Amino acid sequence: MHMDIDVMSEEQIDALLEDKITLEILTEEQSASLMKRLNDRIAKAELMLLQSKLETQGMQLELQELQAVDSKLSAETRTAEAYDFLEKVKAEKEHAESIKVNATALLNALMNAQQVPNLVQPKEYPKDGDKPVSFHFAAFMKDRAKGDFARTTRLSFEKALATLSEVLGEKPISDVTRQDVAGILGKLDGQAGKHGRTDLKRGTVQKYLSHTKTFFAWAEGQGLVKENPAEKVTAPLESRKASSNVARLPYSPAQLKKVFAAPLFTGCKSEKFVFEPGTAKVRDGRFWIPILGLYTGLRLGELEQLRPNDVVKHEGHWCIDVNEQDTKTTKTDGSVRLVPVHGELMRLGFLDYVKQRKSQKTLFEVRDYSKFWNDRFLNIHGLKTEKLVFHSFRHTFSSWIRTLPNSEVKNRLMGHAPTTTGEMYGRILTAAEIQMFLNLEPVFDLSALYPLKG
Structure with missing residues (x-):
């Protein structure tokens, strides 16, 4: 904050002393300049008081002498000049007394003001x-890590703390407030938009806030904060809503036919x-990406984050592993899942x-695919x-797997959060369940896009 204390007027200094907020953000150099100005004031006040005392003492001596002379004069012999001089001395004495009172009050006020720099000291x-x-963090x-700290939990903590660090920057940990921690909600909201999501479930926000509360509880135990600033922060009922709350529709067979008859899929002028x-x-x-959206139901943000080593073998079948490894994020805890690679994807190459x-x-070198x-x-x-957007592929997938009996x-395939206690266990599909999915007829015939053999 630019402020030259040395060139400020006395009136500006007075105003500054009344502004507690500004005092708290002064730099060390500004605080030192303010202290010097206050000390100068006190020194001047002390000098004025001393001069006042000396003048008063001198006038009192003169007055005593004149009163002694005056007492010897009769009313008839007292001259007008002597009377006038006596009255003048009395007035000077009263003025000196006034200076003394004012100077003393100023001195007391400044002595109290001398405590102000304590507010602006480091x-x-x-x-x-x-x-x-x-x-x-380390x-x-x-x-x-000394306790039961699974790898996935550790990765989840790392991402939550990384987001917290982005929000807080270089702010000292002891200065972190509840409002600062609440800022993590805005950061998550921004991440949702960046990955093409239209909503961010309460579970995701709760997970990040839970990790943040655990971290600050540890910090409180270490004496780094007086109290946990995240303790009373709560997640809203829904951190992000679709801008118009429009229900997205699945692609109809006619719309899918038009999509996959486009030059992007059947043959185009060039890569550009x-x-x-x-x-x-x-x-x-x-x-x-659209084909996988149709046959896996993955959200666009999940597809954009995939890596080649996320395509894995499980129970003898190829699957896509949606996980939170490295810097990847998922919408909710339930979003971590394995989705089998359907035979139609195999045939497409x-x-x-x-x-x-x-x-x-x-896996995909794309940028801003939503746009x-x-x-x-x-x-x-x-x-x-x-009502028709990329996310509509997910609705199409959801309609396709409705015929599954379980x-x-x-x-699990959709990556929805568990709805029963039993679902919390065994979130990974069994071989029988995978086969159940692979037995589904293709959601849409893409045989025209099969690679040529030979």
Whole structure:
């Protein structure tokens, strides 16, 4: 905060002393300048008081002498000049007394004001309390590791604390407030939009806040904070809502036919001009993401985060592992799941594509696919409506698996949070359940897109 204390007027200094908020954010240099100005005031007041005392004492001596002379004069012999001088001395004495009273009051006020700089002195912190929250993560994680700390839980904590660090920056841990912790909700809301999600379930926010509360409870035990600033922070009923609360519709068979007859899938002009018909066959993320959305029900954010090593073998079947490893995030705890790779994806050559991407960090090299699909693809091909978006593939998948006899299996495939105590156990599909899914007839015939053999 730019403020030159040295050139401020006395009136400005008075106003500053009344502004407690500004006093608390003064720099050390500004605080030192303010202290000097106050000390100068006190010194001047003391000098004025001393001068007042000396003048008063001198006048009192003169007055005593004149009163002695005056007492010897009769009323007839007292001159007008002597009377006038006596009255003048009395007035000077009264003025001196007034100066003395005012100077004393000023001195007392300034002596009280001398306590103000205590408010702007550098704050005293407990040991390492002046360090940001990120400084303490290693010690916290080390203490947590002494107990039952599963790898997935550790990764979940790391992501929650990383978000907290982004929100708080370099703010000392001892200064963190409840309002600061509540800021994590806004950060999560921003992440939801970035990954193309239209809502963020309460469970996700609760998980992050739970981890944050655990961290600050540890910090309180270490004496780094006086009280847990996250203790009374609660998640809203729904942290993010669809902007217009419009219910998304699944793609109809006619709409799917139009989607997969587009040049992007059947043949386009080039990799750059994928909306114009041609002979070029594009088989990158732009091609695969909608097909996987249709046959796996994965959310767009989950698809964008996939890595080649997320395609794994389980119970003898290829599956997509939706997890929270490294920097990946999921919508809720229930979102961590295995989704079998349907035979139609096999026939389309998905595993060959995965093999080609093995040396790459991500499975799909795409950026802002939500905009590509919702704003460009659907518009260009006359499919854009308020209720039809990329997320509609997930609704189509949900409708497709309704024929499965086991509701728990459907919830696991969709990545829904457990609805019963029994569902909390055995979230991974069994071989029989996987086979049940693989036996489903294709949701839509994509045989025209099969790679040529030969």
